[in-house]
Every structure is written in C-alpha cells, then in structure tokens.
Amino acid sequence: MTDLxxxxxxxxxxxxxxxxxACFAIIVAHATLIFTSExxxxxxxxxxxxxxxVIYEAFRIGTIPLFFALAGWGSVVxxxxxxxxxxxxxxxxxxxxPLVAGILLLGPIIRFIELQQGRNIGLGGWRLVDPLTTGLLEFLPRYWGRLNLLTWSHLWFLAYLFIISVVLLPLLQHLARQVVSMRMPGRMLAFLPAPALAVVAVAGDAYWPNLSNLVQDWGSLVFYAACVALGAWLAAWPGLEGRLRQDAPLFLALAALGFALMVAAPDSVTGRIGVGLCAWGAIGASFGYAGRHPPAASRALSWLGGSTMAVYVLHHVPLLLIAAALLPLAMPGAAAWAIIVVATTAITLAAYRWLVEPFAAPRLLVGMPRRKA
Structure with a gap:
C-alpha cells in the first residue's frame, strides 16, 4: 500500500x-508557563x-520533539x-x-525583565534575588561585560539543534543518499520508535528538570537528537509517513497514554517512559493528520511558513514585556493569558512584516534566507 x-x-x-x-504553540506554551507551578x-x-x-506540559512534549523531527526531515531534504x-x-x-545575535541583542532585555521580577535563572537552576532597580540603558554594559549574565533563554533550541546537526551529519548524509522507498512498513516497525525513545529518556534522565542549559541536560540533548534522527528517517522513507497517515488515530492514542503517564508520575522512570511514548505519538499523529488533510497552497500559508523562524526568535521579548506589564494589574489569569497570546502574536508578526522581512540585515540575524534578486 503506497497510496498514502x-x-x-x-x-x-x-x-x-x-x-x-508548532510555532504558534510555542507562543501559547510560553504564555501558559507564566501561570504554572514550574x-x-x-x-x-x-x-x-x-x-x-498540565496544559503547558502537553504543549511542551507535543511541540518540542515535533520541532526537532521537522528539523531532521528538512536536513535530509x-x-x-x-x-x-x-x-x-x-x-x-x-x-x-541567530543564536549569537539573540544572546547579544535580545538576551539583555530578557535578563533585565527577569532580574526586575526578582528572579535569576542560570546554569545551576534558578533563585530569588532582590529586584533589579537600575534602568535598561545602565544594565546593558553590565550584561555585555559579565559572562554569568548572558542568557540564550528560548534560543536553547538553536544551540541544541546546531550541535545535533554537526554530530548527526554522517547519519543525515547516509539517509539523504538512500533510494526513496514508497513501501509502507508494518505497524510494529512504525511504533518501535516509541519504546526506543522511552529507553533513551530513562537512560539519560531526560526531560526533567526543565533546564535546557547543556551542562545539566545531556540526557535531553540525546533525546532530542533521537527525534531529529527519526524525522530524518521519515524523509528517507515516505512509505513510513504513509503508515503514520493510516494509523494517525493510534498515534494520537499513544500520545495520550504517554502524557497520562507523565502527569501521573513526573520526574520518574514511569514519567520518562511516558515522555518517550508521548513524543513519538505526537510526532506520528502530527505528521499523520497533517498528511491526511494537507491545506491548499496559498500566499498566506507561504508567508506564515516563511515567518516561523523569525517569529520563534523574536516572540519572547514582547511576550515577557506584556506579561510584566499585565501581572501587577491583578486581572483574572485567563484574561491576562489571552491578552498575552494575542498581543504577542500580533506584535511579532508585525515586527516580522515591517522590520525583518524587507531588509537584508534583520533577515540574516533571525536565520532567514537572503531575498531572491
């Protein structure tokens, strides 16, 4: 069966x-994270x-492995x-x-907001500190002059992806050279990555705690490298994608089962088994359902697709600024959350449209390709 x-x-x-x-889900996840116990x-x-x-954990396990899988697919292509x-x-x-530019240009604003909130997130975790009282202009040279103040914040994804791309290059090249197979595999082979990811998560103590600092997060780095490899495998074997499309409801059920284990027993062997099951279930269901119902090509989809890298890089600064302004107003949490999501999305897309897309230098700094002549 190859028609799928x-x-x-x-x-x-x-x-x-x-x-x-997935990019919009990251904005929603970060807005939700403000109101979680994390x-x-x-x-x-x-x-x-x-x-x-609970909602944040669903977004986190549902989107980050998918991002890495999409990166693996794109690497083989x-x-x-x-x-x-x-x-x-x-x-x-x-x-x-974009990682270096983000650390130097966006990092000081993110760190400034963080310290103003009386929080300090570093290599060793986080701690409460006296709120920063200096202004941003006074803080900037301090940030650029002290290594321990530098932050990559949400841009950890770029650091991890670059390392994974270098380390996995021989595998990615091997898969790119393979003859494309349209043969659909059996169901058992298609679901085999789920327990494999569970083993990787358990062996490396991956996913918890949520540090993303490399120093204490090697297990998660290996786990996400496995997600990249699986995305590359999908690119080399379209028949496997056909199986994902056929069994999309089963992959969704697998994701739900894994997530239930995560929620029931976080930061444990059982929870990490759930992480592996949920990650592959989410990847399989996402590829499967999207492939079952592909949208028609349109200028809007093309424009939004081209904006994703810039939106990912830029969105965190307006999101944190809006959140820092809204939280002291003591409005209902749901209302604040909705305003943060909508305003962040609108501001970031506007910044992309008028400050990034038309100009060569901003495009380069957010990782976009050069404009065609």
Whole structure:
C-alpha cells in the first residue's frame, strides 16, 4: 500500500502547516508557563494553577520533539542537493548566527525583565534575588561585560539543534543518499520508535528538570537528537509517513497514554517512559493528520511558513514585556493569558512584516534566507 505515502518532490503544504502550528504553540506554551507551578521562568504569576501546569506540559512534549523531527526531515531534504560542508555552513548562518545575535541583542532585555521580577535563572537552576532597580540603558554594559549574565533563554533550541546537526551529519548524509522507498512498513516497525525513545529518556534522565542549559541536560540533548534522527528517517522513507497517515488515530492514542503517564508520575522512570511514548505519538499523529488533510497552497500559508523562524526568535521579548506589564494589574489569569497570546502574536508578526522581512540585515540575524534578486 503506497497510496498514502507522500510523493517525492511535491510541495509539502502539510509540513508548512505543521511548522506554523508548532510555532504558534510555542507562543501559547510560553504564555501558559507564566501561570504554572514550574518555577524556572523569567516572569511568573504569584498564583500558579494546576490546569495551566498540565496544559503547558502537553504543549511542551507535543511541540518540542515535533520541532526537532521537522528539523531532521528538512536536513535530509537539504542534503540531497548540497554537500556536507555546504550544509554545515548553512546551519551556521541559519542557526548559529541567530543564536549569537539573540544572546547579544535580545538576551539583555530578557535578563533585565527577569532580574526586575526578582528572579535569576542560570546554569545551576534558578533563585530569588532582590529586584533589579537600575534602568535598561545602565544594565546593558553590565550584561555585555559579565559572562554569568548572558542568557540564550528560548534560543536553547538553536544551540541544541546546531550541535545535533554537526554530530548527526554522517547519519543525515547516509539517509539523504538512500533510494526513496514508497513501501509502507508494518505497524510494529512504525511504533518501535516509541519504546526506543522511552529507553533513551530513562537512560539519560531526560526531560526533567526543565533546564535546557547543556551542562545539566545531556540526557535531553540525546533525546532530542533521537527525534531529529527519526524525522530524518521519515524523509528517507515516505512509505513510513504513509503508515503514520493510516494509523494517525493510534498515534494520537499513544500520545495520550504517554502524557497520562507523565502527569501521573513526573520526574520518574514511569514519567520518562511516558515522555518517550508521548513524543513519538505526537510526532506520528502530527505528521499523520497533517498528511491526511494537507491545506491548499496559498500566499498566506507561504508567508506564515516563511515567518516561523523569525517569529520563534523574536516572540519572547514582547511576550515577557506584556506579561510584566499585565501581572501587577491583578486581572483574572485567563484574561491576562489571552491578552498575552494575542498581543504577542500580533506584535511579532508585525515586527516580522515591517522590520525583518524587507531588509537584508534583520533577515540574516533571525536565520532567514537572503531575498531572491
């Protein structure tokens, strides 16, 4: 059965849609994180609640492995038409440069807001501190002059992805050279990555605590590298994507089962088994349902798809500024959350449209390709 498998060379509007949805989900997740019991964040509500905590975990496990899988898929496609050296140069321009630029240009604002809130998130975790009383202009040279103040915040994803891209390059090249197979695998093989990811998560103590600082997070780095490898496997074997499409409801059920284990027993062997099951279930269901119902190509989808990298890089600053302004007003949490999500999305897309998209330098700094002449 190959009729469900994607045709090589065709425009993948389903994956364009996945990237857009996953990017918006990151904004929603960060807005939700403000109201959770997870203490490691730049701005926190004084009244955390259980429901946002559970919702945030669903977004976190549902979107981050998917992002890495999409990156693996895209890496194999890119390596089919360029050398390994060219691929690494492209990764440096599209991932490493935005990471460095973000640390230097966005990092001081994020750290300034964080310290104003009386919080300090560093390599060793987080701690409460006396709120910062200096102004931003006075803080800037202090930030740039002290290594322990530098932060990559949400841009940890770029750091992890660059390292993974370098380490997995031989595997990615191998998969890119393979003859594309339209043969649909059996169900057992298609679900095998779920227990494999569970083993990786348990062996590396991955996912918890939510530090994303490399120093104490090697287990998660390996786990996300496995997600990249699985995304690359999907690109090399369209027939496997056909299986995901056929069994999308089963993958969704697998994700639900894994998430239930995560919620029932967080930061434990059982919880990490749930992380592995949920991650592959979420990847499989996302690829499967998007492939079942691909949207028609349109200018809007193309524009939104092209904006995702810039939106990911830029969204955190307006989100934190809005949150820091709203929380002292003591409005209902749901109302504050909705305003943060909507306003952040609108401001970030506007910044992309009028401050980034038309200009060469901002495009380069957020990892976008150069404009075609």
């Amino acid at each position: 498998a994607p045709r090589p060379g065709s425009r993948r509007t389903d994956l364009d849609l996945l990237r857009v949805v 203490p490691r964040y730049h701005v926190k509500s004084a009244s955390p609640h259980l429901l946002p905590t 890119a390596l089919r038409r360029r050398s390994g050296a060219r691929f690494l140069r492209d990764r440096a321009e599209r991932i490493l440069l």
